[in-house]
Amino acid sequence: TDVATLEAAANELMNAWERSGYNQRLTTLIQAGISLSTLLEPQAAIREVAIIARQALQARFTFATLIDQDSNFTRVAHAGYAPNLLKSLSTEQASNALLQTALNALQPFRIRDVRKYKHASPIVLDHKMLRGLLVIPVRLHRMSIGAILAFGKQGGIFFSEKDESLASLLASQAAAAIESAWLIQELRTTLSTTTLLYQLSFRVIQAENLKEAARVIAETAYKLAKASVAGIVLFNSDEEIETEVEVSADGTKTTAQYPMTMVEQTLATGQHIVLSSGQSSSQIYIPIQTHLRKYGVLWMEFTENERHVSSQSTTLQTLTNQAAIALERAILLADSRKQAEEIKAAYRELEITYDQTLAALTSALDARDRETEGHSTRVGKIACRLGKDLGLSPTQLKALARGSLLHDIGKIGISDTILHKPGPLNAEEWHIMRQHPKIGTQIVADIPFLQDTLPIIHYHQERWDGSGYPLGLSGTDIPLLARIFAVADAFDALTSNRPYRERISNKEALEFLRKQAGVLFDPDIVAIFDRLISENSISDIIALP
Secondary structure, eight states: HHHHHHHHHHHHHHHHHHHHHHHHHHHHHHHHHHHHHTTOOOHHHHHEEEEEEHHHTTTEEEEEEEOTSSEEEEEEEEEOOOOHHHHHHSSGGOOOHHHHHHHHHHSSSSSOGGOOOOTTTOOOSSSSGGGOOEEEEEEEEEEEEEEEEEEEETSSSSSOOOHHHHHHHHHHHHHHHHHHHHHHHHHHHHHHHHHHHHEEEHHHHHOOOHHHHHHHHHHHHHHTTTTTEEEEEEEESSEEEEEEEEEEEEEESSSSOOOHHHHHHHHHHOSSSEEEEEEEEEEEEEEEEOOOOEEEEEEEESSSOOOHHHHHHHHHHHHHHHHHHHHHEEEEEEHHHHHHHHHHHHHHHHHHHHHHHHHHHHHHHHHHHHTTHHHHHHHHHHHHHHHHHHHHHHHHHHHHHHHHHHTGGGGGOOOOOHHSSSSSSOOHHHHHHHHHHHHHHHHHHTOOOGGOOOOOHHTTTOOOOOOSSSSSSOOGGGGGHHHHHHHHHHHHHHHBBBBBBOOHHHHHHHHHHHHHHHHTHHHHHHHHHHHHHHHTTTTTTTOOO
């Protein structure tokens, strides 16, 4: 009986120890899921997933992979040391039966000995302690987006039902983190592409002076092809010479002794011509033309032979194609002032489109956090009214409006668990939440036309007395646009319902701002806001009850 009692006690202690270990791993996994949600790049997300999987499942080696919409393996990551196993998993992934089985699975499952598994023939294990396998499909919106493979249980070999349970939670967290990283990447790509197109159009439109354009083309060709002489002859619509430029070691001349016969032949045929004068020199003539018109000819002389000149023809043809497009724009602008005004109008429309795009992005963020729906738009209107009274320039006001729309864009990287929590956040959750200005800054940092919004995005949570975040700036060290925004943001937040409190009246909110002037907010800006309300100068935006 004493032995039986001891065995029962030992079993109970063992069960308690296992429960404690499982609960500890579960807690670690949940905490890791919060940090996963802040990752901005898919590769960083899948790499962190592999590390977390190895820790939470106590695996000897983990391998994680993502696929794109065409079922191509785009990113892989691993944790642990198993070079032979890693090589067998990384080679020819599309035909790897084990990976395909993992991608086709609907839920995690265990394999006791992968060496005997019919779908694992290409797999090479570094040692037998890796033969236990836990397969974890990663699915998003009922679609397979990747898989995690965990090999060899630490302290043993085989995985348990509890490991399988943890794997299901891990798969959900991985899917959410990867989706968030994809959304952020798509957002940055879209904004960057729009900006690049805008800048390209702007530079082409600025090429208004035909002589200056010809000089730039000739000098660029001279340097690019390393020619001894480069020249350009341009004609008007009546086939008369409009401008001519020649570039050589002696400099740039606006009158040239160009080979007229070859220029006319090139223009007539529309094909480039290469001539050789023995081994000592060669010439190339390339037409500058579009489907609308033939503009002229770019010609060059070289001290090298014809073979060298021919090797340059493709590069120079690309240059003349670009030159023809630029010249077409320049000539059209020079011919018609009315068309120039139309292009300016198109530019204004493009800026409106940018702002509409930003508004749409803000609406998407509002849809994710319904409690703050319309908040960014309202704050932008209030902040701009304050900015006008402070004498801000049109450029500053535009930055203030756009920054107000984008100030909380960093919350796209914050977990819904934290963002939608009905009660107060704990210390760890506050730490995550306070990352959103940094995340927002990273999203927008590479977008040139949004650079002026960065002071608002990065510093909108700073406070006058230095109690804010992320840097704890105080007083006038806080950028002016961020100080203006803070007053408008606080007023709208206080007069709006939130998950953790009811709204207060506009008068109560105004009284709060007065009390916190010089504490949380710039006292001068609060005073201006107070005056605007007392003069009813802002009644079209807010109305005091």
